[in-house]
Amino acid sequence: QVQVVESGGGLVQPGGSLRLSCTASGRDFGLDVMSWYRQAPGTERELVASITSGGTPNYAPSMEDRFTISREEGKNTIYLQIDSLKPDDTAVYYCHYRAFQIDAWGQGTQVTVSS
Numbered sequence: 817q818v819q820v821v822e823s824g825g826g827l828v829q830p831g832g833s834l835r836l837s838c839t840a841s842g843r844d845f846g847l848d849v850m851s852w853y854r855q856a857p858g859t860e861r862e863l864v865a866s867i868t869s870g871g872t873p874n875y876a877p878s879m880e881d882r883f884t885i886s887r888e889e890g891k892n893t894i895y896l897q898i899d900s901l902k903p904d905d906t907a908v909y910y911c912h913y914r915a916f917q918i919d920a921w922g923q924g925t926q927v928t929v930s931s
Contacts, residue, residue, distance in 0.1 A: 818842040818920040822911045825925030833899045836925060838911030840892040848915035852885060852896045854907040855924075861910065867894055901929045 824836040840850065851866040863876045865885040873885045884897040892913070898905060908924040 818913055818915075818918055820911050820913050820920050820922035822909065822922040822925040825909060825927045827928045827930065828901050829931050830902060830929055832901050832929075833897070834901060834927060836896040836898070836909055836911075836927070838894050838896075838922060840911075840913040840920065846915070848892070848913060848918075850887065850892065850894045851912040851914070852894070853910045853912060854905075854927075855910065856904075856907040859907075864896065864909070898927070901927075903929045905929050 818840055819842060820838060820840045822836060822838045824834065828834050848869045849866050852864040853861050854864055855861040864879055864883055865873060865875045867873045867885045867887045871887055882899045885894060887894045905927060906929050908926050910924045911922040913920045
């Protein structure tokens with residue numbers, strides 16, 4: 817059983833920055849991919865970025881350079897740095913963990929960008 821827990825969301829003013837954290841706990845499954853998704857009200861969940869257990873990042877084409885995914889070396893903890901936040905970034909941000917026969921989601925962390 818893998819548990820995925822996100823943290824770091826909150827209310828931020830436009831132009832501000834935020835760093836989200838996610839930790840997947842449980843057995844060490846070796847090779848895996850951890851990802852950040854987001855879902856704004858009334859929209860479908862969309863991929864923001866992914867990172868492999870080896871540390872290789874991958875960003876969704878629609879995401880701007882304002883997003884940076886990173887991972888603690890050798891650990892199942894990832895981060896999402898979001899800079900120059902815009903009101904359109906308001907969403908619930910979810911962390912996803914995928915490994916062999918494992919597909920786990922966190923509960924999400926709310927990010928609200930508003931003045």
